[in-house]
Amino acid sequence: xxxxPRYPVFLHGGDYNPDQWLDRPDILEKDIELMHEAHVNxxxxxxxxxxxxxxxxxxxxxxxxxxxxxxxxxxGIHVCLATPSGARPAxxxxxxxxVLRVDENLHRPRFGERxxxxxxxxxxxxxxxxxxxxxxxHYHDHPAVILWHLSNEYSGDCRCPLCQDAWxxxxxxxYGDLESLNSRWWTSFWSQRYTDWSQVEAxxxxxxxxxxxMWVDWRRFCTHQCRTFIRNEKEAVQAVDPTLKTTANLxxxxxxxxxxxxxxxxxxxxxxxxxxxxxxxxxxxxxxxxMQHDLMRSLKKQPFLLMESTPSKVNWKPxxxxxxxxxxLLSSLQAVAHGSQSxxxxxxxxxxxxxxxxxxxxxDHDGRSDVRVFQDVRQVGLALEKLAPVYDSPREDAxxxxxxxxxxxxAIDYAQTGHNKKMKYNETVLMHYRQMWERGIxxxxxxxxxxxxxxxxxxxxxxMLFMFREGFEQKLRTFVEQGGTLVMTYDxxxxxxxDLAFLGGRPGGLMDVLGxxxxxxxxxxxxxxxxxxxxxxxxxxxxxxxxxxxxxxAEVLATYGHDFYAGMPCLTRNRFGKGTAYYLxxxxxxxxxxxxxxxxxxxxxxxxxxxxxxxxxxTASRRGDTVFLQNYNPQPVRMRLTKDYTDLLxxxxxxxxxxxxxxxxxxxxxMTKDQEE
Ligand code: GLA
Ligand code: ZN
Numbered sequence: 063x064x065x066x067p068r069y070p071v072f073l074h075g076g077d078y079n080p081d082q083w084l085d086r087p088d089i090l091e092k093d094i095e096l097m098h099e100a101h102v103n104x105x106x107x108x109x110x111x112x113x114x115x116x117x118x119x120x121x122x123x124x125x126x127x128x129x130x131x132x133x134x135x136x137x138g139i140h141v142c143l144a145t146p147s148g149a150r151p152a153x154x155x156x157x158x159x160x161v162l163r164v165d166e167n168l169h170r171p172r173f174g175e176r177x178x179x180x181x182x183x184x185x186x187x188x189x190x191x192x193x194x195x196x197x198x199x200h201y202h203d204h205p206a207v208i209l210w211h212l213s214n215e216y217s218g219d220c221r222c223p224l225c226q227d228a229w230x231x232x233x234x235x236x237y238g239d240l241e242s243l244n245s246r247w248w249t250s251f252w253s254q255r256y257t258d259w260s261q262v263e264a265x266x267x268x269x270x271x272x273x274x275x276m277w278v279d280w281r282r283f284c285t286h287q288c289r290t291f292i293r294n295e296k297e298a299v300q301a302v303d304p305t306l307k308t309t310a311n312l313x314x315x316x317x318x319x320x321x322x323x324x325x326x327x328x329x330x331x332x333x334x335x336x337x338x339x340x341x342x343x344x345x346x347x348x349x350x351x352x353m354q355h356d357l358m359r360s361l362k363k364q365p366f367l368l369m370e371s372t373p374s375k376v377n378w379k380p381x382x383x384x385x386x387x388x389x390x391l392l393s394s395l396q397a398v399a400h401g402s403q404s405x406x407x408x409x410x411x412x413x414x415x416x417x418x419x420x421x422x423x424x425x426d427h428d429g430r431s432d433v434r435v436f437q438d439v440r441q442v443g444l445a446l447e448k449l450a451p452v453y454d455s456p457r458e459d460a461x462x463x464x465x466x467x468x469x470x471x472x473a474i475d476y477a478q479t480g481h482n483k484k485m486k487y488n489e490t491v492l493m494h495y496r497q498m499w500e501r502g503i504x505x506x507x508x509x510x511x512x513x514x515x516x517x518x519x520x521x522x523x524x525x526m527l528f529m530f531r532e533g534f535e536q537k538l539r540t541f542v543e544q545g546g547t548l549v550m551t552y553d554x555x556x557x558x559x560x561d562l563a564f565l566g567g568r569p570g571g572l573m574d575v576l577g578x579x580x581x582x583x584x585x586x587x588x589x590x591x592x593x594x595x596x597x598x599x600x601x602x603x604x605x606x607x608x609x610x611x612x613x614x615x616a617e618v619l620a621t622y623g624h625d626f627y628a629g630m631p632c633l634t635r636n637r638f639g640k641g642t643a644y645y646l647x648x649x650x651x652x653x654x655x656x657x658x659x660x661x662x663x664x665x666x667x668x669x670x671x672x673x674x675x676x677x678x679x680x681t682a683s684r685r686g687d688t689v690f691l692q693n694y695n696p697q698p699v700r701m702r703l704t705k706d707y708t709d710l711l712x713x714x715x716x717x718x719x720x721x722x723x724x725x726x727x728x729x730x731x732x733m734t735k736d737q738e739e
Contacts (some may be wrong), residue, residue, distance in 0.1 A: 065330045067209040076407030078105035094137035104140040112146035135206035143702040148214030149176035164222035166266040180220040181291040191298045198302035210308040219284045246560045247275045260620045261558040274476040275561040285319040292327045294356020311369040320468035322509045325361035334370035345679040348694035349496040355400035360507035370408040374422035388725030390438040399683045399690030400459040455686025460504040461520040467509040473529040480585035497659045502671040502682040510534040516541045523549045531559030535571035543639030551646045552609035577616030577636030584608045593623030594632045602654030609647040620644040689730045696724045706733045
């Protein structure tokens with residue numbers, strides 16, 4: 063399947079901001095030449111161009127953009143055309159202050175910066191609609207234009223009076239009457255009962271800070287506002303031409319909005335990936351970004367686009383380190399390995415001034431192409447051309463599904479419990495994901511929406527699934543009953559979708575499935591000692607969180623090693639219906655997880671991307687018949703292949719005793735009989 067039917071090839075390019083160079087036609091001309099040299103075939107244009115596109119209210123100037131796009135097209139370069147709503151022009155902020163966002167301290171900052179408008183403001187929505195309509199009328203059938211890039215990195219919340227009204231309206235719609243809101247928000251505590259809708263305000267440091275049911279609703283409301291904002295943008299452009307698809311560029315570990323929900327509003331998921339390579343353990347970073355790529359692929363269960371990445375370094379981390387040789391290709395092809403149909407950058411050419419003048423770019427201030435970064439980019443462009451045969455191959459079907467849910471994430475982060483504000487939901491999910499990544503086993507992510515279907519999976523993993531919403535426990539029960547294998551951890555099934563505790567034991571509704579009840583949650587200090595002791599005597603350190611369980615008949619695979627709960631179950635297995643449910647009661651280290659998953663996987667025959675032992679720091683993932691073999695170690699590693707393969711990147715046949723270079727990547731296709739002869 064292609065995300066860009068008007069140009070169905072791997073896209074290579076990035077954010078192109080020619081508005082900075084309109085007085086330098088020589089540079090704009092040179093850009094096209096350099097794009098050819100870098101094997102760039104597509105750029106994103108107009109992302110922050112509002113001030114140039116509508117210099118005065120109602121006065122539109124598209125002439126400069128016509129020239130830019132025509133020049134690109136003459137050079138054979140395609141365009142993702144942006145709507146400019148990521149930053150509004152000064153005149154608009156001056157004339158209509160309501161377009162500016164009010165912060166959590168109920169203070170409205172003045173004009174400046176970007177990504178700081180109110181998503182509710184009818185004026186802003188109307189201005190966006192007018193702008194998008196004009197852009198669509200003008201460019202929808204330009205042969206260069208292949209995709210709408212809606213706004214930029216939607217984020218944040220606003221607490222202006224308009225948003226407060228919208229919040230109350232959303233709550234009325236959800237709860238119908240105040241009594242129902244009072245009961246679901248448990249307002250009988252601390253005398254919080256509301257007696258009139260007008261008393262309800264947005265939570266925040268200036269008002270109610272602690273009611274978690276209210277907070278979770280606030281995040282749902284903010285997601286909803288962003289969704290309707292996106293809908294307004296999308297409807298404007300697609301009213302003119304419904305065939306031109308839309309994307310929004312999403313972000314790493316982004317907390318503000320529920321991305322599963324947001325993704326329902328757009329046609330194509332794209333995202334901006336900025337791994338901090340060489341800042342510690344690159345294998346950890348590799349697994350972390352593999353997980354994010356898989357999450358992005360899972361949002362719509364379709365390929366995605368890597369919309370931004372840096373050709374060299376960023377300028378906003380505390381330390382902005384360059385990618386070491388090899389890493390640019392590896393990092394770029396990692397996205398492709400997980401289902402991306404592009405490798406795009408921020409940005410094409412470094413500006414001379416302002417905030418991002420020192421952010422890595424394909425073309426540096428010296429404008430040269432005979433330099434390392436430019437040549438690294440060119441190498442990726444060439445690689446993507448060689449990978450053309452893989453374009454239509456989807457990422458392999460996963461047999462493993464990890465449940466990752468934004469509502470759960472918010473509920474955990476808001477909860478005042480074990481390790482306040484440090485429950486590390488993402489890190490915990492990553493620890494489980496990494497067990498599969500290291501084995502070359504494909505993973506899907508799903509959340510707890512009604513549409514979620516677990517039936518195709520062999521293994522479902524629920525790390526810290528604190529909240530069960532939409533009756534998800536019933537889906538898990540059916541999954542196990544019908545023969546599936548479930549892994550569930552401590553701190554699961556504690557609250558329902560309203561963030562109200564389950565009465566009668568946890569995990570709510572699944573205690574018989576697990577043969578366990580999570581009775582008490584203990585939190586450890588760094589110096590506290592605890593261990594998981596397997597039946598064969600192997601011991602693994604446990605830190606941070608331990609649940610003391612009540613044993614309801616599950617088979618005990620490991621027990622606690624210390625303290626007053628020494629000898630009590632720490633890891634159990636229960637047969638239920640035709641399936642099996644594992645319960646891990648404590649945060650065990652990676653080796654302990656490895657031992658657990660060895661046990662789990664012994665009973666399941668799961669497909670692996672490559673039939674070979676993978677050294678530490680090496681992983682494999684598959685698209686169709688092609689295997690992306692990646693080494694996140696700086697050193698070369700030795701491996702043994704069990705079949706004959708050709709590397710699509712070099713065209714050369716690989717010896718079965720393989721040496722994979724440090725930060726090396728190979729794209730292996732099995733050799734056909736003819737090739738072998
Ligand atoms: C984000 C933004 C870009 C740019 C880059 C810098 O992803 O979308 O406009 O600021 O960060 O890394
Ligand atoms: Zn607002």
